[in-house]
Amino acid sequence: MIFYKKEQQAFYLESKGVTYAFRVDGDGFLEHLYFGKSIGRDIPLPSDPAWDGTERAPSRSLNEVRLECPLYGRSDFRECMLALDFGGVRVADFRYEGHEIVPVKPTIQGMPSLRGGETLIISLRERVHNTVLKLFYTVFEDLPMLLRHAEITAGDDCKIDRAFSFSLDLPRGDYESITLVGAHMRERRIVRTPLSHGIFKADSKRGMSSAQTNPFLAVVKKNTDEERGDAYGFNLVYSGDFALVTQIEQNGELRVTGGLNDFDFSWELKKGETFATPEAVLVYSDRGLGGMSRAFHDGYRNYLIDQNRVFSARPIVINNWEATYFDFNTEKLCAIIDAARGTGIDTFVLDDGWFGVRRNDRAGLGDWTVNEDVVDLRKVIAHAHEAGMRFGLWFEPEMVNRDSNLYRAHPDWILHAEGMEPCMSRHQYVLDLTRKEVRDHIVEAVSNVLDSYPIDYVKWDMNRPLTENVSPSLGTRGKETHHRYILGLYNLFERVVKTHPNVFFEGCASGGCRFDAGILAYFPQIWTSDNTDAYARTFIQYGTSLCYPLSAMSCHVSAVPNHQCGRSESLRARGDIAHLGATGYELDLTKLSSSERQEISEQVKEYRAMSELIFRGDVYRLSDPESGLFAMEIISKDGKEAVITAMRSIYTVNEGPLRLFPKGLKDGEYEVNGVLMDKKTIEHYGLLPEFPFGDFATVTLKLKKR
Numbered sequence: 050m051i052f053y054k055k056e057q058q059a060f061y062l063e064s065k066g067v068t069y070a071f072r073v074d075g076d077g078f079l080e081h082l083y084f085g086k087s088i089g090r091d092i093p094l095p096s097d098p099a100w101d102g103t104e105r106a107p108s109r110s111l112n113e114v115r116l117e118c119p120l121y122g123r124s125d126f127r128e129c130m131l132a133l134d135f136g137g138v139r140v141a142d143f144r145y146e147g148h149e150i151v152p153v154k155p156t157i158q159g160m161p162s163l164r165g166g167e168t169l170i171i172s173l174r175e176r177v178h179n180t181v182l183k184l185f186y187t188v189f190e191d192l193p194m195l196l197r198h199a200e201i202t203a204g205d206d207c208k209i210d211r212a213f214s215f216s217l218d219l220p221r222g223d224y225e226s227i228t229l230v231g232a233h234m235r236e237r238r239i240v241r242t243p244l245s246h247g248i249f250k251a252d253s254k255r256g257m258s259s260a261q262t263n264p265f266l267a268v269v270k271k272n273t274d275e276e277r278g279d280a281y282g283f284n285l286v287y288s289g290d291f292a293l294v295t296q297i298e299q300n301g302e303l304r305v306t307g308g309l310n311d312f313d314f315s316w317e318l319k320k321g322e323t324f325a326t327p328e329a330v331l332v333y334s335d336r337g338l339g340g341m342s343r344a345f346h347d348g349y350r351n352y353l354i355d356q357n358r359v360f361s362a363r364p365i366v367i368n369n370w371e372a373t374y375f376d377f378n379t380e381k382l383c384a385i386i387d388a389a390r391g392t393g394i395d396t397f398v399l400d401d402g403w404f405g406v407r408r409n410d411r412a413g414l415g416d417w418t419v420n421e422d423v424v425d426l427r428k429v430i431a432h433a434h435e436a437g438m439r440f441g442l443w444f445e446p447e448m449v450n451r452d453s454n455l456y457r458a459h460p461d462w463i464l465h466a467e468g469m470e471p472c473m474s475r476h477q478y479v480l481d482l483t484r485k486e487v488r489d490h491i492v493e494a495v496s497n498v499l500d501s502y503p504i505d506y507v508k509w510d511m512n513r514p515l516t517e518n519v520s521p522s523l524g525t526r527g528k529e530t531h532h533r534y535i536l537g538l539y540n541l542f543e544r545v546v547k548t549h550p551n552v553f554f555e556g557c558a559s560g561g562c563r564f565d566a567g568i569l570a571y572f573p574q575i576w577t578s579d580n581t582d583a584y585a586r587t588f589i590q591y592g593t594s595l596c597y598p599l600s601a602m603s604c605h606v607s608a609v610p611n612h613q614c615g616r617s618e619s620l621r622a623r624g625d626i627a628h629l630g631a632t633g634y635e636l637d638l639t640k641l642s643s644s645e646r647q648e649i650s651e652q653v654k655e656y657r658a659m660s661e662l663i664f665r666g667d668v669y670r671l672s673d674p675e676s677g678l679f680a681m682e683i684i685s686k687d688g689k690e691a692v693i694t695a696m697r698s699i700y701t702v703n704e705g706p707l708r709l710f711p712k713g714l715k716d717g718e719y720e721v722n723g724v725l726m727d728k729k730t731i732e733h734y735g736l737l738p739e740f741p742f743g744d745f746a747t748v749t750l751k752l753k754k755r
């Protein structure tokens with residue numbers, strides 16, 4: 050609910066269990082009051098005379114005021130939310146003009162966002178340049194979550210040098226930041242850093258949200274753990290360059306702000322034009338990181354991801370990438386399909402290499418016509434259908450090899466700086482999605498394949514970061530390139546994904562290099578990492594779950610020794626970890642024994658039985674893999690069913706029993722793998738999982754309420 054308390058000129062925004070409050074001060078600035086656990090609408094406030102619109106300097110130093118939309122130049126010296134330049138004048142002075150409360154959140158032009166209800170829109174006006182700034186705030190009755198973004202409509206031509214989505218000032222405290230950092234094949238590892246005076250920044254300049262730093266930041270109190278303490282979570286619904294910044298300045302308070310990365314960014318806004326920032330998702334939890342994660346999961350499952358896909362049975366795929374890489378032909382693919390018969394695997398996905406002259410990663414990318422010398426696509430599809438399976442196909446629409454017909458025909462269609470050899474990465478260039486003709490070509494080329502063959506599933510890949518942040522077509526507006534690229538990407542998704550509602554789309558960027566809420570608005574799941582090793586995946590999936598639901602994580606069982614790190618785990622362990630998401634297989638099934646194939650068919654059955662829990666349940670992270678023991682519990686909303694999956698990394702001889710303490714159970718008794726136990730005993734005495742002998746062994750515990 051959103052309340053406007055007129056006598057205080059104060060706004061009380063109430064999401065489930067949470068209050069967010071600010072007021073209009075006597076100068077017309079928006080002073081932040083509170084964000085945290087739900088409180089009354091009676092914060093004691095000075096009764097300033099209402100802002101009368103008279104042009105005057107701020108009557109107090111803004112550096113000491115908690116601000117909803119801080120700007121540099123009028124006495125606040127901390128990090129600002131927006132920076133505008135009106136022909137060299139970089140001072141903008143926005144004051145409150147009015148507000149409206151609407152029952153349904155307006156969509157953000159050209160950008161993904163959550164479907165939202167009640168929304169407060171504050172209008173501020175910069176009178177010298179007659180420019181209007183709108184701040185949007187959306188609340189949720191069922192979630193401790195809030196959405197924010199801003200829209201600027203220029204009254205005079207200007208340049209936007211920073212366009213962040215939100216800013217928040219929190220009272221003094223012992224804060225720590227939590228970020229999800231890593232690398233290709235080592236994505237989203239949790240890093241916790243004490244915050245002190247100065248600036249802390251998590252950002253990407255790679256043109257993608259990146260494996261190195263995810264667009265997620267949590268700010269927690271020092272004593273916050275998985276289940277206790279204050280946790281503030283911030284995530285951007287955006288897939289490109291971003292920045293999330295914290296600052297502690299002279300008064301010891303903490304500012305958190307973020308949005309589009311302003312490094313190498315600026316945007317020319319002509320008089321009358323509007324610019325929108327990406328949406329920021331803010332969560333507050335007084336139940337630690339676990340409470341914060343569950344709010345993000347519910348928010349994304351219920352309000353971001355396609356409702357027709359998010360909760361329904363996912364394809365259980367067999368993907369040929371790690372089975373064959375580029376070394377395949379029609380017979381090999383059909384043999385893999387044959388080997389999948391009877392396992393319950395229901396979708397065959399043909400990965401990279403079916404098009405153009407693509408026999409390795411040096412050629413053919415961009416030429417989306419079937420290479421008939423390599424594969425008889427109709428035959429493979431018919432074979433999959435005859436085996437009772439659906440058919441999926443790999444694309445990498447945003448890229449081109451130098452050795453391709455597309456590049457030869459349009460060498461200027463890539464991001465590049467005139468006269469300079471563009472950086473190559475994986476032997477490929479980035480197509481310039483800022484250009485309409487390039488996007489039109491991609492839509493036509495991809496749609497042509499999708500409309501000519503009965504394709505049920507698409508894996509949309511993207512295998513390199515953006516370099517040469519230049520689109521020659523933009524002339525002097527080069528600093529708009531990366532953001533325009535992402536707007537172009539979302540435009541492609543609208544025109545390819547949304548126009549093929551019967552095709553299931555999975556996102557991928559060398560695995561998990563673009564795992565973000567922007568992508569999830571179009572793709573219900575994302576290939577979580579190119580690292581398919583089960584032990585490595587415990588870290589990746591554990592970290593990813595801080596912000597993103599398990600149903601968003603595509604997880605495959607692959608061969609041993611693992612192709613990325615040489616480790617070997619049992620088929621059971623690989624299956625147990627891959628079951629903690631949208632599961633699938635990625636190995637040469639023809640090389641497995643019949644007993645291994647039998648084991649896979651049991652795994653698939655087991656997965657189907659637990660998939661409702663995976664898609665709809667609440668996650669409790671019971672033990673961090675950093676400790677040597679990974680454990681994750683997923684419990685149904687009604688508490689009637691739960692599953693716990695644990696992996697012990699290294700087997701230590703003569704070690705005492707490892708104990709797990711499940712959470713979120715309802716009062717009464719549960720059957721734990723068949724043994725009856727009381728909730729209190731389970732929660733306080735704990736469960737003693739019996740791991741199989743050896744390293745990297747897993748256990749699953751099934752709890753059923755009696």
Ligand code: DGJ
Binds near residue numbers: 370400557560579
């Ligand atoms: C990177 C993906 O993450 C892999 O799964 C595979 O599709 C390759 N690209 C193919 O080039």
